[in-house]
Amino acid sequence: MPNLAVFIEQRDGVLKKVAWQMISEARRIADANGGEVWGVFLGQDASTATAEAGKYGADKVFAASGDALSTYNSEAWSTALAGFCKINNPDILMIGSTAMGKDLGPKVAAKLECACVSDAVGLKFDGGFEIRRPIFAGKCFTDVVPKTAISVVGIRPNAFVLEEKGGAATAAETFDPGLDGIDLKAVVEKFETSGGGKVELTDAEIIVSGGRGIKGPENYQLIEKLAETLGAAAGASRAVVDAGWVDYSHQVGQTGKTVGPNLYIACGISGAIQHLAGMSSSKCIVAINKDANAPIFKVADYGIVADLFDVLPALTDEVGKIRS
Amino acid sequence: MKIAVCVKQVPDSETRINLAAPAAVLDQSGFTRILNPYDAYGVEEAVKIKEAGGEVEVTAITIGPETVKETIKKDCLAVGCDKAVMITDPVLDGADEATIATVLVAALKRDEFDLILFGNKAIDDDSGQVGILVAEKLGLPHISAITHLEIGEGSLTAHREIEGGKEVVKASLPAVLTCQKGLNEPRLPSLPNIMKAGMKPMETVTCADLGLEVPANLVEIKLYSPPPARAECKLVEAEEPAQAAKELARLLNEEAKVI
Ligand SMILES: Cc1cc2nc3c(=O)[nH]c(=O)nc-3n(C[C@H](O)[C@H](O)[C@H](O)COP(=O)(O)OP(=O)(O)OC[C@H]3O[C@@H](n4cnc5c(N)ncnc54)[C@H](O)[C@@H]3O)c2cc1C
Ligand SMILES: Nc1ncnc2c1ncn2[C@@H]1O[C@H](COP(=O)(O)O)[C@@H](O)[C@H]1O
Numbered sequence: 001m002p003n004l005a006v007f008i009e010q011r012d013g014v015l016k017k018v019a020w021q022m023i024s025e026a027r028r029i030a031d032a033n034g035g036e037v038w039g040v041f042l043g044q045d046a047s048t049a050t051a052e053a054g055k056y057g058a059d060k061v062f063a064a065s066g067d068a069l070s071t072y073n074s075e076a077w078s079t080a081l082a083g084f085c086k087i088n089n090p091d092i093l094m095i096g097s098t099a100m101g102k103d104l105g106p107k108v109a110a111k112l113e114c115a116c117v118s119d120a121v122g123l124k125f126d127g128g129f130e131i132r133r134p135i136f137a138g139k140c141f142t143d144v145v146p147k148t149a150i151s152v153v154g155i156r157p158n159a160f161v162l163e164e165k166g167g168a169a170t171a172a173e174t175f176d177p178g179l180d181g182i183d184l185k186a187v188v189e190k191f192e193t194s195g196g197g198k199v200e201l202t203d204a205e206i207i208v209s210g211g212r213g214i215k216g217p218e219n220y221q222l223i224e225k226l227a228e229t230l231g232a233a234a235g236a237s238r239a240v241v242d243a244g245w246v247d248y249s250h251q252v253g254q255t256g257k258t259v260g261p262n263l264y265i266a267c268g269i270s271g272a273i274q275h276l277a278g279m280s281s282s283k284c285i286v287a288i289n290k291d292a293n294a295p296i297f298k299v300a301d302y303g304i305v306a307d308l309f310d311v312l313p314a315l316t317d318e319v320g321k322i323r324s
Numbered sequence: 325m326k327i328a329v330c331v332k333q334v335p336d337s338e339t340r341i342n343l344a345a346p347a348a349v350l351d352q353s354g355f356t357r358i359l360n361p362y363d364a365y366g367v368e369e370a371v372k373i374k375e376a377g378g379e380v381e382v383t384a385i386t387i388g389p390e391t392v393k394e395t396i397k398k399d400c401l402a403v404g405c406d407k408a409v410m411i412t413d414p415v416l417d418g419a420d421e422a423t424i425a426t427v428l429v430a431a432l433k434r435d436e437f438d439l440i441l442f443g444n445k446a447i448d449d450d451s452g453q454v455g456i457l458v459a460e461k462l463g464l465p466h467i468s469a470i471t472h473l474e475i476g477e478g479s480l481t482a483h484r485e486i487e488g489g490k491e492v493v494k495a496s497l498p499a500v501l502t503c504q505k506g507l508n509e510p511r512l513p514s515l516p517n518i519m520k521a522g523m524k525p526m527e528t529v530t531c532a533d534l535g536l537e538v539p540a541n542l543v544e545i546k547l548y549s550p551p552p553a554r555a556e557c558k559l560v561e562a563e564e565p566a567q568a569a570k571e572l573a574r575l576l577n578e579e580a581k582v583i
Contacts, residue, residue, distance in 0.1 A: 011487075072491075074466065099486035103468045106453040109422075110460035115542040116421065118451045130546065135449050139341040140350065143547040147540070185465035186495035189481070193489040200487040206583070230583060248471075248506045249485055254337055254447055255361055255505045263582040274337050280551065284580045286572065287557070300557040301580065304572055310565035318573035319583060 001034035002125055005090035006058070007081065008041045008049045009100055011072065015049055017203055018096030018157040020056045025160035026094065027057030029125050038062060038090060042069045042080055046172040057165035062088070064177035068184065074103050075185045080177035082111035085150055087175065092129055097154040097258075098202060105154045115146030119258065121159040121281060129153075137254045137277030156281070157203040158260045194249065199233040201252065206263045207279070209235035209252055213268015213289065213308055217245035222312045223267060229320050235259070235279075237269045253278035267308045271296025288312070327370045327382045328437040330428055330455070331363040331400060333392045334448040346549040357391060359399035362443030364510035365503035369473060370441055371404035372508060384408040385431055387416055387424055393526070401521035402513035413530040413538075420541040421449070425457035430534040432462065439480075442502040444469045452502070459500035467493045471506035 004026035009016040019039070026037040039053035039061040046063035053061050062084060068076035081104065085093055093108065095101040097119045109116030121141075122132030131144045131153055146153075201207060208230065210223035220240070227234040235257075236250040252259055254277035264282035269275060271287070271294055279285070280299055287300035288308050297303050304311055335355035343350065359367075367384065374380035384400035386392050389412060396408045409431055416427065432440060440462075442455030452468075459466030471490070472483035479496045485504065513521075531538050560575065562568040576583045 074468075078460075099469070099484070102452055103456070106421075106456035107460050107466075109453075110425075110457045116453055116457075117543060118453055133450075134551070136335070136339070136341055137337065137447060137450065138551060139339075140343055141549045141551055142545045143549070145544045145546050147542050147544060151543075186467050186493050186499070189492045189494050191486075191489055191491055198488075202487060251505075258450075263576065263580070277337070284576070284582045285554075286576070297557050297559075299554055301555060302572060302575060303557045303559050304565070304568045305559060305561075306565040306568060311569045314566035314569035315573060318570045322573055322577050322583060 002029065002091040002129070003036045003038065003089070004030060005038045005040055005085070005088070005093045007093065007095045007101070008039045008053060008061070009096055009098060010041070010043045010049065011100065013043070013045070015052065016096055016098060018098065018155065020052060021158065021160040021162055022094045022096065022155050023053055023056040023058050024163040025123060027163070027165055029123065033125050035091070036060065038088070040081065040084055041172065042077055042177070044070060050170065050172045054167050054170055055164055056162065057167050058170070060170055061172040062175050063172040064175050066177055066179055068179045068182060069177060071188060072100055073184050073188065074107055076177070076179055076182055078104055078107035078111060079179060079182060081108045083178040084175055085112055089150065091150060093150065093152045094155050095152065097156045101154055105152050109152040112150060112152070114148040115151040117144050117146065117151060118154045119156050120153050121156050121260070123153070134281065137274070138280045156258070156260055158205065158262065199227070199231065201233045201235055201250065201257050201259055204233035204259070204261050206230045206232035207235045207252070207259055207261045208232050208265045208267065209237065209269060210240055210267050211237035211269030212239040214240065220246055222308070226265070226312055226316045226319065229316050229323065237275050266296050266300070267312060269296055270294045271299065325373070325378060325380045325438045326435060327373060327380060327439045327441065328432055329363070329366045329370050329382060329384050329400070329405065329441045330458070331367065331384055331386050331396070332360045332443070332446045333357045333386065333388050333395045334360045334446055337361070337447055343548060343550045346547050348547060350548040357395060359395050360443050360446050362445060362447070362503055362505070364399065365505065365507045366441035366443055367400055367403060367405060368508045368510040369503060373475060374404060381406050383435070385428065387411040387419070387427055396526065397521045398513050398518050401524045401526070402517040403511055407525040408527070410526065410528045411531070411534070412528050415531060415538050418541070420543050421451050421453040422457060422542045423539055425454050425461060426539055427531060427534070427536060428454065428458050429461045430536045431529070432458070434534070438497045440464070440498070440500045442500065444502045444504045455500055455502035462500070464498055464500050465495040466500040466502070467495055468502045469504040470501050471504050473501065473507065
């Protein structure tokens with residue numbers, strides 16, 4: 001009967017969707033094996049998080065607040081999460097593999113001296129947990145068994161299917177994060193936005209990416225237009241980033257972001273192994289490339305062999321019609 | 325100022341994994357090995373700090389088999405690191421991230437470092453844990469996945485990219501940083517420097533030399549399997565690209581149900 005704790009990430013009050021995916025999966029495991037699903041929230045107002053967590057099947061939400069938890073700080077937040085685990089002894093603490101989650105997970109695990117597994121895409125319970133995760137940039141998968149009573153597991157966004165359970169939203173139970181007199185060590189002085197409103201790559205459900213085939217920076221707007229029409233994030237290959245056509249934050253691949261959206265549309269991308277590394281776990285892959293022999297077609301579900309300059313405007317139009 | 329750069333030798337990113345069926349072990353013997361690309365950002369940053377002036381000593385530290393020597397020589401010492409410590413010990417074959425962190429901590433404690441640099445992640449295990457684990461075990465501040473660094477008097481400021489923008493984070497020294505692409509452009513070693521690198525101090529130690537009893541792994545890899553097979557690509561063909569686009573949109577909507 002595993003008790004499964006899920007970290008509910010918020011930044012400036014904005015809740016990360018990966019939490020609901022993790023709670024959905026935790027619910028499925030608890031339904032099959034017994035045990036409870038707990039949301040853990042750090043920040044000022046837990047009410048929305050609690051209602052949402054209840055919707056996806058959390059039995060309880062534990063919440064802590066305080067000055068040190070108003071903005072992200074790795075020392076304070078990891079102390080609070082480790083403290084929570086020491087008191088409540090969940091069998092697993094799931095943390096989304098976001099910028100915050102990747103920073104937080106190992107630190108919590110080190111404080112608990114427990115097993116830490118990064119960037120998991122699958123979870124099984126059979127008396128103990130078995131965690132599936134890609135290594136070698138997705139060229140191989142491993143099943144990992146934690147050897148400690150509790151384990152901290154990073155979960156890749158979009159790895160788990162959302163499922164509403166229509167459960168009653170429970171009231172949050174507050175806990176003491178144990179932060180009195182804490183030395184914060186490294187402090188976030190400020191946050192500079194890169195111009196809001198855009199969909200983020202790491203948790204996007206749809207991504208449209210452009211490669212060297214777009215020919216120049218002025219044509220990246222073709223990618224952005226299709227992305228916008230789809231409510232998608234805009235990505236890029238390293239070739240495009242290294243040429244300076246778009247910012248590094250758009251790069252998908254081994255030395256860029258790892259993504260796993262429902263739909264990935266690769267336009268003018270050859271499909272080099274290092275690019276595939278970042279996107280091969282996408283559920284549906286579309287390739288638009290004028291070279292029928294481009295390796296991207298080996299992983300694609302749908303493909304068009306043609307000039308992207310002819311295809312993209314028409315595709316954007318068609319998608320616009322479908323979406324409206 | 326003393327800087328340590330923790331580096332790992334990893335299989336080249338072009339490496340193909342030959343695994344037809346699930347197996348309990350993964351044969352990695354034939355792989356070509358390189359310096360982990362993220363660690364190259366750490367090496368470059370350390371060397372840049374040294375070049376900026378002042379008394380700076382850069383030590384590369386690695387855990388790995390005998391074969392790491394060439395990588396350390398060429399990609400660390402020949403580009404400007406002053407010396408290297410290699411922890412080579414068969415008991416560490418198959419060590420997990422927590423064990424690697426424990427061993428690195430023992431090596432790092434032999435000296436007093438002001439700055440300890442790591443890669444953001446190793447491209448073989450793709451974990452991104454070791455730097456953060458080490459920082460916590462040493463009780464030091466860490467900033468992960470940095471893309472910009474400024475060293476001040478007894479402190480540093482780093483940028484890290486997060487969803488929707490960047491954080492500017494300040495920490496006091498000593499500190500641990502993990503390096504992300506964007507931090508710098510690693511230089512390539514020149515032939516004369518590779519020759520000269522052989523003269524720089526390279527120390528090889530075992531866990532016993534570090535007075536360390538190797539802890540048990542906290543995780544066990546039970547099975548390696550090939551990635552799930554993907555269905556054959558459905559090519560959408562039409563007289564005109566615009567028609568193909570229309571058909572593709574229909575398929576994505578009605579068949580794949582993803583838009
Ligand atoms: C250590 C290391 C790490 C790396 N990390 C990454 C990474 O994180 N991400 C990444 O993407 N790469 C990475 N790379 C680089 C990778 O090897 C490739 O060089 C890169 O992905 C190629 O980008 P591309 O597909 O855009 O360009 P190309 O390989 O040049 O492909 C362009 C494609 O566009 C097609 N095309 C051209 N014109 C048109 C047109 N008009 N219409 C339709 N199609 C057209 C061509 O047929 C071709 O297939 C890494 C490399 C190394 C060594
Ligand atoms: N065997 C090793 N020897 C030295 N440093 C290592 C080793 N393994 C990992 N590291 C460091 O830790 C970083 C993150 O590794 P990982 O957590 O395995 O993804 C790497 O980029 C290296 O800087």
